[in-house]
Amino acid sequence: MNIVCPLSREDEIAGIISSGADEIYCGVLPDAWERSYIDFASIDRRPYPYACLSDYQQLGNVVNFCRPRKIPVFLTVNEFYADSQFNQITAHLKKAAQSGVDGFIVADISLLAWIRKTMAKNLKVHVSGRANILNSQAINFLKEMGADRVIFPRQLTLEELKNLSICAQNTGLETEVYILNLNCRFLDGFCTFYHKKSAVTAKLLRLRAKNSGLEEGLLSLIPDYFRKTAQKKVLENFFGCCMPYTFNGTNENKRALKNYLNLEPLLNACGACLLYQFEKFKISHVKIVGRENLTGRKLKDISFLKEALALLKHKGSFEEYAERIRALFIRIYATKCGSCYYKF
């Protein structure tokens, strides 16, 4: 299985490759887009300057570093774009192609169709988990539309994943699953909650783009509990799905709702135990989520997965493997894992 790792800064690439990533995905936030929309529209689901490269020159440099090492680089364009944005997005795709990317990650099936009609045939197109491909008919549809890979959404049971992988492989599609980091209560591709941030936070985030190393050093001094609390507060303030709503109802109803809207299990989400099954299902790629994460975190994620994949050689039973993975998680991240990505 190949490890697909996010990248948000040019200076991350050497560390990410030497840690063992097999494929890179990244976004570019051009000045023109940022000037047009500030934070009112994301170009690729991460409306933060520090989560994206800032120009195509940087993208080209990343590609030039990766190409001799045979590491593919994919550009994320996994949003749904309005008509007023269409020309900017198609120009964006063309510039990225000129920079040498191997292909794109799209959520909008009509954008997949446009790429296939208009752009070079050697460019690969991966269909994001945001397209919510949940059944075999949809997989066949993707193949007919010219996709090269399907990224499965998180809300699938193991049995469903197994059957969909078989279907994808039979059609000739590569398969990819999310494996680490932030989970979501809802199906991302159907969610229309806006990930808004305040003007003050936006300024702080721009500073972060320039001082990632400083922030990383400072963050390491803060105990894990306070970091998680701060993260929770940010999510509660800006993500509509995470806000601490008040609601009426019976006690049983309130308990069910509190559990349903509880943010805690969505942090530190992971699917690494299931590498055991994914190997059997012949899943080809596992994706680390979190372009917005600091470099140190990304390198830890790759190390964790590298060790988890190595453990597959001596796996024993699934329960034994899962126990080793949970212990590995604690050793690498100094905290217990949160929710499981997939239901099993």
Place this chain on the structure above:
Amino acid sequence: MEKALFILKSEDLSYWDVSYSRLYFGSEFCQNLIPGISQTDKILEFVYRHKLFFSLVTPYCAEEGIKKVEKLLKFLTAAKIEAEVVFNDFGTFRLLKEYKFLPVMGRLLTKQNRDPRISLFNLKQPQKWEHLKECAMLSQGAKEFLKDNLINRIEIDNLRQGIKLNTGLLQELHVSLFLPFCFITTGRFCVFKNDNFDASCQKECQELAETKLHHKAMPVELSLKGNTLYYRNTQPVKIKDRTVDRLVWQPRF
């Protein structure tokens, strides 16, 4: 302007009156609520008796759901029923091509921005957020996709921030507007299932009232029913576009 009544169960036929010339029946958000054949047959009797047009509504589907949808399509084909089918899943769309039903792209796929807080955004810079009134399925590329795939009708919600349609050069396109409920988000986790979205379903969402959620930052009351968050938009419809030629009224979500 055509008026359609959207119901999930036969008991809601009581909401029908002669102003509705079309009946929508089915589910958008949950494969467990895909109607069975006998339920559908009962609805079709009503449709036939009152000389209505019929639209079957289908949700996003995992494998179990897509098999139920195919079963229904086979039934409709065998009964020679002329129906539109609203699809919210591209797997279903593929089936519609195979069984030669008229496809209507449902509101889960037309990709509007439905967060109620959008209407509160900084009004000093309206050009920065005009795009949030648009529908992503009406971008230039998306319209080509609709045309190439013979999809002539799409469905949208009435947004608090207003709606801006760019139907432009697509002469044949028709748009249905849903009232009064606007969905915001949905997923396979159901509040009645305790994180086991494949646990057996008793359709509790159909028997119990929705839960109302409040937060000071949210300008409207939200409702949670089963696996879907939505709100009731009581604002008047702010759109004048000749392509909007159907209103779809939901008496309840």
